[in-house]
Amino acid sequence: MTASGPCADTVKEVSTTPTKTRGPNKTKPWRMPAGQAMATIVLSLDSSDAHARRRLETLYFTIFNIRRALQRDAQRLCREYWERKSDRDEFGWKVVAGDLGLTRRGFEQLARGHALAAGWAMDHVSAALVYHMADAVFEDAARHLWSDASGKRHGPLKITKFHEFFTIFGRARSHTTDNKWESFRVYGALQGHLGAYGHGSLGTHPTLAQVMDLPAGTPLLHQKHMTTPAATKWSTYTGPLVMVFAGGPNSDAGELQLPVRLPQGRGQWERVTHFLSNPETWHKIDLVRRPDCSQPGGWRYEMHLLVLSEGWTSPKNKALLGLASTTRVACVDVNVSNLSVVSVGLDPRDLRSTVVAKDSQERDRLRRVEAKKKRGQRRCDRSRRAMNEAQYKLSRSQIKRDQKREAKGLRPVVTEVRGGARLEGRDGKPTQSYRRDTLSVSYKTQRRSLAEQARGQSTTKKIKAHDIALQLVAINGTNWIIEDCNISGWARLWGKSLHAFAPGMVTSELGAITTRLGGSFTKVSTAATALSSHCLCGNAKKKSLGDRVHNCGVCGLHGTRDLVSAALGTCVVVGDTKLPSTAHVDYTRAGAVLTALDSLHQGYQDALTSQTHPLGSWVSATKSQGARSVGIHRTARQNAKVSASSTKGPGQPGPAKVTHGPALARSSPRGQLRLNS
Numbered sequence: 001m002t003a004s005g006p007c008a009d010t011v012k013e014v015s016t017t018p019t020k021t022r023g024p025n026k027t028k029p030w031r032m033p034a035g036q037a038m039a040t041i042v043l044s045l046d047s048s049d050a051h052a053r054r055r056l057e058t059l060y061f062t063i064f065n066i067r068r069a070l071q072r073d074a075q076r077l078c079r080e081y082w083e084r085k086s087d088r089d090e091f092g093w094k095v096v097a098g099d100l101g102l103t104r105r106g107f108e109q110l111a112r113g114h115a116l117a118a119g120w121a122m123d124h125v126s127a128a129l130v131y132h133m134a135d136a137v138f139e140d141a142a143r144h145l146w147s148d149a150s151g152k153r154h155g156p157l158k159i160t161k162f163h164e165f166f167t168i169f170g171r172a173r174s175h176t177t178d179n180k181w182e183s184f185r186v187y188g189a190l191q192g193h194l195g196a197y198g199h200g201s202l203g204t205h206p207t208l209a210q211v212m213d214l215p216a217g218t219p220l221l222h223q224k225h226m227t228t229p230a231a232t233k234w235s236t237y238t239g240p241l242v243m244v245f246a247g248g249p250n251s252d253a254g255e256l257q258l259p260v261r262l263p264q265g266r267g268q269w270e271r272v273t274h275f276l277s278n279p280e281t282w283h284k285i286d287l288v289r290r291p292d293c294s295q296p297g298g299w300r301y302e303m304h305l306l307v308l309s310e311g312w313t314s315p316k317n318k319a320l321l322g323l324a325s326t327t328r329v330a331c332v333d334v335n336v337s338n339l340s341v342v343s344v345g346l347d348p349r350d351l352r353s354t355v356v357a358k359d360s361q362e363r364d365r366l367r368r369v370e371a372k373k374k375r376g377q378r379r380c381d382r383s384r385r386a387m388n389e390a391q392y393k394l395s396r397s398q399i400k401r402d403q404k405r406e407a408k409g410l411r412p413v414v415t416e417v418r419g420g421a422r423l424e425g426r427d428g429k430p431t432q433s434y435r436r437d438t439l440s441v442s443y444k445t446q447r448r449s450l451a452e453q454a455r456g457q458s459t460t461k462k463i464k465a466h467d468i469a470l471q472l473v474a475i476n477g478t479n480w481i482i483e484d485c486n487i488s489g490w491a492r493l494w495g496k497s498l499h500a501f502a503p504g505m506v507t508s509e510l511g512a513i514t515t516r517l518g519g520s521f522t523k524v525s526t527a528a529t530a531l532s533s534h535c536l537c538g539n540a541k542k543k544s545l546g547d548r549v550h551n552c553g554v555c556g557l558h559g560t561r562d563l564v565s566a567a568l569g570t571c572v573v574v575g576d577t578k579l580p581s582t583a584h585v586d587y588t589r590a591g592a593v594l595t596a597l598d599s600l601h602q603g604y605q606d607a608l609t610s611q612t613h614p615l616g617s618w619v620s621a622t623k624s625q626g627a628r629s630v631g632i633h634r635t636a637r638q639n640a641k642v643s644a645s646s647t648k649g650p651g652q653p654g655p656a657k658v659t660h661g662p663a664l665a666r667s668s669p670r671g672q673l674r675l676n677s
């Protein structure tokens, strides 16, 4: 390193001629107002037109290629950054990053270079899309290089695979010039949509107001065949909703127009009008694709419209949240199979508790889901074995059967799927790698549908988690305390049951809802409080994981371990809300809660449990959303098998019938808390 300046030997030569720019902004640039509420609505796009679909595919192909080139650059730059440790120590990370071009602007220039060098790319994509893609890649790189607010860094950058590349980020519209959109734009009006696609039963010219008076369940739209308005003056256009993309600057293909598909029934219409009735609030559109084998081309395209307004809350949920107390303190004890909540009002005698656990119906449903998944996986496996017969051995029973047949002088069985292990070399690796296998079309369809089912289930789980969190807040108030535990670490131990119950989803929803309502969601360190090994009276007794019952030899409190520790959690005081380790239990307050329990029930008999509040029915959330059911046809033989196993008596999984009902319910076993005397 020379003394002439930082990193002088590695700084690239800078041209001295000034670059041509448009100069500074003449007007004050638009800024997002502080604390502006934002929400996103996801709307399907109609890609049934083959020409439009081809253009969408080309758009994705182009952006993907530029993105891949940029990701490779980013990997190289990150490696160089790590190698220059002495420079970072001497001049600081910022100087080294700036020198390497590890900046937002540096990435944008790199991406632009790739797009221009391709020669054909600017026929299909606009510069704005390229820049936004570059920003996203830069953010990924920055997450790897520098830690976030929680002090964590991400792993090294990976190259996204084409079939895992879903989102193209659009540019926000101008809020200073009317009707000025770049990249993806949306035009039209709800009334126009209703006029063009209104259901036959609504009459000729249904108005929005008339539609809102109809009962839920009424079909409103009929969007089987959707049309585009061709060349139109968009500033005066009020027809059905359509998303428009102008194409690349060198394109001569005209605008890409994609009709927007709205929810067809009356049930979702309040939500639709909330987001779409005021075009002034529309801010930005991202184009997203999802694998969907029911769609032509195998992809479903969506428009994610970001709107500058509050998200939609149904009147029912609004009423629920309106009831939420702001003075109660609640604590949730998170467990692999249940959530135990206890909350205390200003008066310690005002105790409430809620236990969320899977009930028998939900367990039944999960078992059916699991069985369905297994059937699909087995079908995939059989298909792979059948197509790549040479890679598999015969199973033990097949070998035995062949020997028997040979002994009897019968001819060997020829056509069958080999059931044994995969052929492998001495190193334990398969002789032929799995990616070199021949895969049938039905295998690929089946694999896709399995992935779609999994995505659908995850959406269902998210909706359920939101619903549970909402009800928990309504019952137990907006101020929450939770033990700071690493739920993802539990997955190694209890993967399957944890995955089915997903307590982390509920608690993160709790955090989001309470923050939105102006409450608090405080994490406290388990090491500092040791809630599960203390009694409300202050007596410490270590419990093993198997001890599910709390039994205090000093004060005589007896109860479910989780409820007792949640009750103790409501008495936690935190020094600094951002530092979980500053928490400690206020045992004076805990003593007051203990006295309250005693006075309420003349002894601790059933005290916490009798306060248990039921979670309301949430049938609506049990409906799977997000994925379409994809045909897995059961053969007559399989049907026979299922009904046969269902008659085998208790302990066998039941036949795959669908029942509707509340999937989770409170559990209130009797005698959880009682006085030992």
Ligand SMILES: [Zn+2]
Binding pocket: 535, 536, 537, 538, 539, 552, 553, 554, 555, 556, 557
């Ligand atoms: Zn005690």
